[in-house]
Structures are given as C-alpha cells and as structure tokens.
Amino acid sequence: MHPVLKTMKKLLTIFSILFFVVACTKVVMPVATENDAKRASEKWPNTTLADLTQGKSLYEQHCAGCHKLYKPDSHNEAQWNKIVPPMANKAKIDSEKENLILKYLVTMSASRN
C-alpha cells in the first residue's frame, strides 16, 4: 500500500475510535416531567416544571467546568444537600441558581431510588 494511504488509514482508525469514545461517554441528564414537578412541590411548595427545567440547564451550564457532570441518581438527597452549597461557591453562582440546581438534582435523584 502507498505510504500516504497507510497514514490516512491509521488516522481514520484513530478518529473512529476517538469518536466512539466521546459518543459513549457523553452523559445525558434526565429531563424533568410534570410528575417530577408534582413530587418536587410536595417538598418545596409552588415548584414548577419550569423551575426543574431551569435547574437542569443551570446545572449543565455552571457545573461542568471542572469535572464531568454527576447524574442526579449518583447521590441521594442528604448528599446533594451537603455537596451543592460548596460547589455553588466554587461555581460562583447566586443562591437562587443554587436552589434551582439543588431542586433539580434532589428531585431527579429520588425519581430513580
């Protein structure tokens, strides 16, 4: 085989593997539903689906800078209550955003338990 072709083939293999690895490790966060909002509002009155959806996007926006995003069901409610405040500090977000993120994570963690 022509050496240039050989190199091309090697590169193609490397890129395919890289693509596969990236595609497989992308963590998809669960999307909140009306049912989740109902459960959430039993704990925090007047919590809406929009709040949970906003919490999800704030989480994705502010918490992925230093490490991978942890799935909501990776920790339970007590753990999230302990983890989120210092992490919100690290992420330099205000308490309103922190609360929305916490509600999203706690609600969606319980949906799996």
Ligand code: HEC
């Ligand atoms: C400035 C960097 C930074 C940002 C931004 C950040 N984190 Fe972290 N996070 C860390 C570091 C460093 C660790 C590991 C050491 C530790 O636990 O303090 C960590 C660990 C964690 C863990 C694992 C803790 C455990 O004990 O299992 C979770 C969950 C987590 N972060 C959630 C979040 C959330 C939620 C946000 C957004 C509000 C966030 N992080 C934003 C730096 C960051």
